[in-house]
Amino acid sequence: MIPAPFTYQRASSVDEALDLAARGGDDAKFLAGGHSLLPLMKLRLAVPEVLIDIGRLHELSYVREENGHIAVGALTSHHDLSRDRLVGSELPLLAHAAGQVGDPQIRHRGTIGGSLAHSDPAADLPAVMLVLDATLVARGPSGSREIAAGDFFQGLFETSLEPGELLTEIRIPRPAQAGWSFQKFTKRAIDWAIVGAAVQGDQVALVNMGSTPLRASAVERALAGGAAPADAAAQAAEGTSPPEDINADRSYREHLARVLVGRGLAEARSRG
Amino acid sequence: MTVNGAAVGAEVADRTLLVHFLRDVAGLTATNVGCDTTSCGACTVLLDGQSVKSCTVLAAQADGHEVTTLEGLADGDGEMHPVQRAFHAEHGLQCGFCTPGMVMATVSLLAENPSPTEEQVRTGLEGNLCRCTGYHNIVRAVLAAAGEGQASR
Numbered sequence: 001m002i003p004a005p006f007t008y009q010r011a012s013s014v015d016e017a018l019d020l021a022a023r024g025g026d027d028a029k030f031l032a033g034g035h036s037l038l039p040l041m042k043l044r045l046a047v048p049e050v051l052i053d054i055g056r057l058h059e060l061s062y063v064r065e066e067n068g069h070i071a072v073g074a075l076t077s078h079h080d081l082s083r084d085r086l087v088g089s090e091l092p093l094l095a096h097a098a099g100q101v102g103d104p105q106i107r108h109r110g111t112i113g114g115s116l117a118h119s120d121p122a123a124d125l126p127a128v129m130l131v132l133d134a135t136l137v138a139r140g141p142s143g144s145r146e147i148a149a150g151d152f153f154q155g156l157f158e159t160s161l162e163p164g165e166l167l168t169e170i171r172i173p174r175p176a177q178a179g180w181s182f183q184k185f186t187k188r189a190i191d192w193a194i195v196g197a198a199v200q201g202d203q204v205a206l207v208n209m210g211s212t213p214l215r216a217s218a219v220e221r222a223l224a225g226g227a228a229p230a231d232a233a234a235q236a237a238e239g240t241s242p243p244e245d246i247n248a249d250r251s252y253r254e255h256l257a258r259v260l261v262g263r264g265l266a267e268a269r270s271r272g
Numbered sequence: 273m274t275v276n277g278a279a280v281g282a283e284v285a286d287r288t289l290l291v292h293f294l295r296d297v298a299g300l301t302a303t304n305v306g307c308d309t310t311s312c313g314a315c316t317v318l319l320d321g322q323s324v325k326s327c328t329v330l331a332a333q334a335d336g337h338e339v340t341t342l343e344g345l346a347d348g349d350g351e352m353h354p355v356q357r358a359f360h361a362e363h364g365l366q367c368g369f370c371t372p373g374m375v376m377a378t379v380s381l382l383a384e385n386p387s388p389t390e391e392q393v394r395t396g397l398e399g400n401l402c403r404c405t406g407y408h409n410i411v412r413a414v415l416a417a418a419g420e421g422q423a424s425r
Contacts, residue, residue, distance in 0.1 A: 001308045008286035008332045031333075038328050039310055051286075055333055079322070103399025104381065105313060108322040109329065189398040190311065 003041035010053045014139060014168065017054050021164040022141055024050040030166060031055065032075055033109035035102070036118035060113070060168060063087055072170045074113025078125075079104070081112060091172055093180035093200050097128045100182065103190045113167045116152070119159045119212070121243075122192040124184065126153055126213040127205035131198045134172045140165035153212040177201025179272025181264035185256055187247065194247045195256035197236070199264035201272065209240040209257055219261055229269060233262035273334050275300065276344025284331055290324075291315045293331035294341055302342035302372045306401075313400030316373035316380075317341050323380035325399070342372040345379065355379050355417045364413030366404035374400050378414050387418050 009024075011017035021028050027049035031037060034055075040046040054060070060075035063084045070090055072081070081087055082099035101107055101115070101124050115125045116136065129136075129149040136147045138161055152159050161167060181199040184207070186192070196207030197216070202223040204216040218239060222232035237254035244250050273280055275298050282297045294300045294317065303326060306314030310328040317326045318340035345353035355378050358364065365371045374397065381388065381396040388396060393414045394407075402410060 002289060002292070003287045005285070005287055008330065010332070031330075034330065034333065035310065035328055038330070042308070053330075053333060102310075103313070104396060105316055105323045105325045105377065105399045106310065108319075108380075109324050189395070 001042045003038065004044060004047050006041075006048055007050050008053065009050060011057065014054075014057060014060070014166065017052055017057065017166055018139060018141060018164065020050075020052045021166070024052065026163055028052055030117075032111045032114035033077065034114075035106050035110040036114055036120065036123075054166070061111075065090075066171075068173065070172045070174070072112060072172065074116075074167045074169060075111050076113075078102070078107035078110050078112065078115075082107065090174055091132065093175075093182060093198065094125075094128055094132065094172070096180075097124050097182045097198065100124055100184055106190075112170060116170070117159060117161060117167045119153050119155070119157050120192075121153075121156060121210060121212050122208040123213075124182070124193065124196060124198075124207060127196060127198040127207045128182070129170070129172075130205040130213055130215055131200040131203040132172045132175065133203075134170050136167055137169040137171065138162075138165045139168045144168070146171075150215070156211045175200050177203075177272060179268035179270070181267035181271070183260040183264045183267075185260060195242070195253050195260055197257065197260040197264045199261070199268040201268065204236075204261055204264065206236070206240065206257055206261075209237070209242045209253060211241070211243075214240060216257075216261060219265075223265075229265035230262055233258055233265055236261035273331075273336060274338045276340055286330075286332060288331040289327055290317070290319075290329040290331050290334050290339070291326035293334075294326060294339070297331075300341045300343050304369055304372060306369070306373075311401065312370070312373075313377060313397075314370050314373040316376040316400065318376060318380060321380070321383065323377045323399075340376070340379075342375055345375070353379070354420050355382070355414075358413045358417035358420060359410075362409050362413035362416050364406070364410040366402070366406040370400060370402045370404075374402070374410055378417065381414070382418055382421060386421055388414070390415060393418075 029048040062073040134149040184196040218235035236257040242253035304314040306312035
């Protein structure tokens, strides 16, 4: 199984990548680790005519402290994120969740920017970005702009990135509340989450409960109103529209959301 | 690219996958194509020392990098790598199809964590499936290889 034919181009700088993308138009796609895009291309679910390889732009692979937030380069691999000392101490939720993506081989190649730009609602890191109040930085032909994580995920495989824009950095403030948890329910270790939940303090987001990662707003409102965690978790499925597939129907996913948010809130409080 | 220490160059189609480059161009057929969907790990090789699934890497992405396949583990005299010896001694295989990928994933795992617990071995090999379900001896082999690595230090 191989992808449909395409033209491979290699960028040696961000500027060159943007230039190639501008010339490639709608038929061009950026290739980072390729672990979301290449499987889709093999299945002909994505058929770009031009692939712009940004995998050698090492200037986009970093974690550093800047003006009170943690800046993560978009090309940082899940493996590097999961082992980074600064992420481990300041953003343990992100370090842990990055270590739960796929399997070791996938974490060696897959990147945080690629995962976010792919915008799969079943992916682990988009929900983590929501509860961490991350800001995503995109560069395009007319310069850089910042996009709040809550505005970034628009639908299944759809983001607010414009054609020709490249996600370059993720900025994450230090969490106000320390307790965190990441809950992922799968049949096999390497599978996508059937349902997942990310918790940071009283902020809660759901994996695979709609066409985008979702804030569990009803749970957050209940917690803000003083509800006990177990009572708040009972509202985890409110406002969601989970997919139905071979793994689970709607009611089972709703049940999982309530259970996982309950476990997540309990674990976060035990760490907080 | 450099494969098992030797430079290998060829003009290939842009869409050529690394696993096909290794098997069909470089003639190194230890690396198996299993599921072809980044699931089973039979095609695991080392890219700059880290385990990757070569069915989900373009040959062009590995251009200029160092690739190690199972054929590159033994030393020049044919002496097997400690991980290969451990799989042999502990009978860490049944039909053998997943074995090259298991061995390469193990080399990468032990490079990152030289003395894993049994649980760390099991999670560390979660990207490699054995359809014979021969996991018990595979885990024993990995632990034996780790022990040998410790002893020789």
